[in-house]
Amino acid sequence: MASRMLHYILAIEIAKNVMVNDMNRFVVGALIPDASSHNDDSYDIAHFEDIIKGNDNIRKGINWTLFENKYKKELEEDPLYVGYLCHLIADAIWFKRITDKYIRIYPKNDRMRYIKKGYEDFQKLNALLIEEYGISCPLLQALSIDIEEINTSLVDELIYKLRKDFEVHTQCNKSELEVYSYEAIIEFIHESVDMCVKEINALRNNEKGVNPDIYYTESRL
Secondary structure: OOOHHHHHHHHHHHHOOOOOOOHHHHHHHHHHHHOOOOOOOHHHHHOOEEEEEOOOOEEEEEOHHHHHHHOHHHHHHOHHHHHHHHHHHHHHHHHHHHHHHHOOOOOHHHHHHHHHHHHHHHHHHHHHHHHHHOOOOOOOOOOOOOOOOOOHHHHHHHHHHHHHHHHOOOOOOHHHOOOOOHHHHHHHHHHHHHHHHHHHHHHHOOOOOOOHHHHOEEOOO
């Protein structure tokens, strides 16, 4: 899904539009769903993956309302959980707007090659986005975290890797991206910020938010 740098940028941009009383907890929350692994299905659990089976198709995506319902009280009191929610919303949008368009268009046997190239693009994007948004390396503090869907032992490593993203990245021009379109990445950031702000405001005003299944996609062979 979206990179550490993208989730960090999103947290900064979202906080410009909603009140956040503890940026450290909010930013760490925006990272920690990735304190999980694809190897043991904990990634899907941490991202509240949902599958809808119809008569002739299967659609899947990230159901952030499952997280909202489970941690309703914590969302009212702790920015860590609000950051976590924003990560889920952003990854739901990424899956629909980016993965479905730039990765899943290829035959299944070829996708891993493009996923690897996509990770290489992340290194290039880090440099471009640092300049675009004028951001610097965050001084994040490790926290005591009680969210059962993640592996808390991986949180310090996530924070460390984000710091390294600011130190080790590939200088390039936008045209050198091999998989992703720079314009699409910027559009993704704008849509994610807008959707996260709307969902946070809906929660705080005790209103109904957006149905996550607008970002679900059909399964592809």
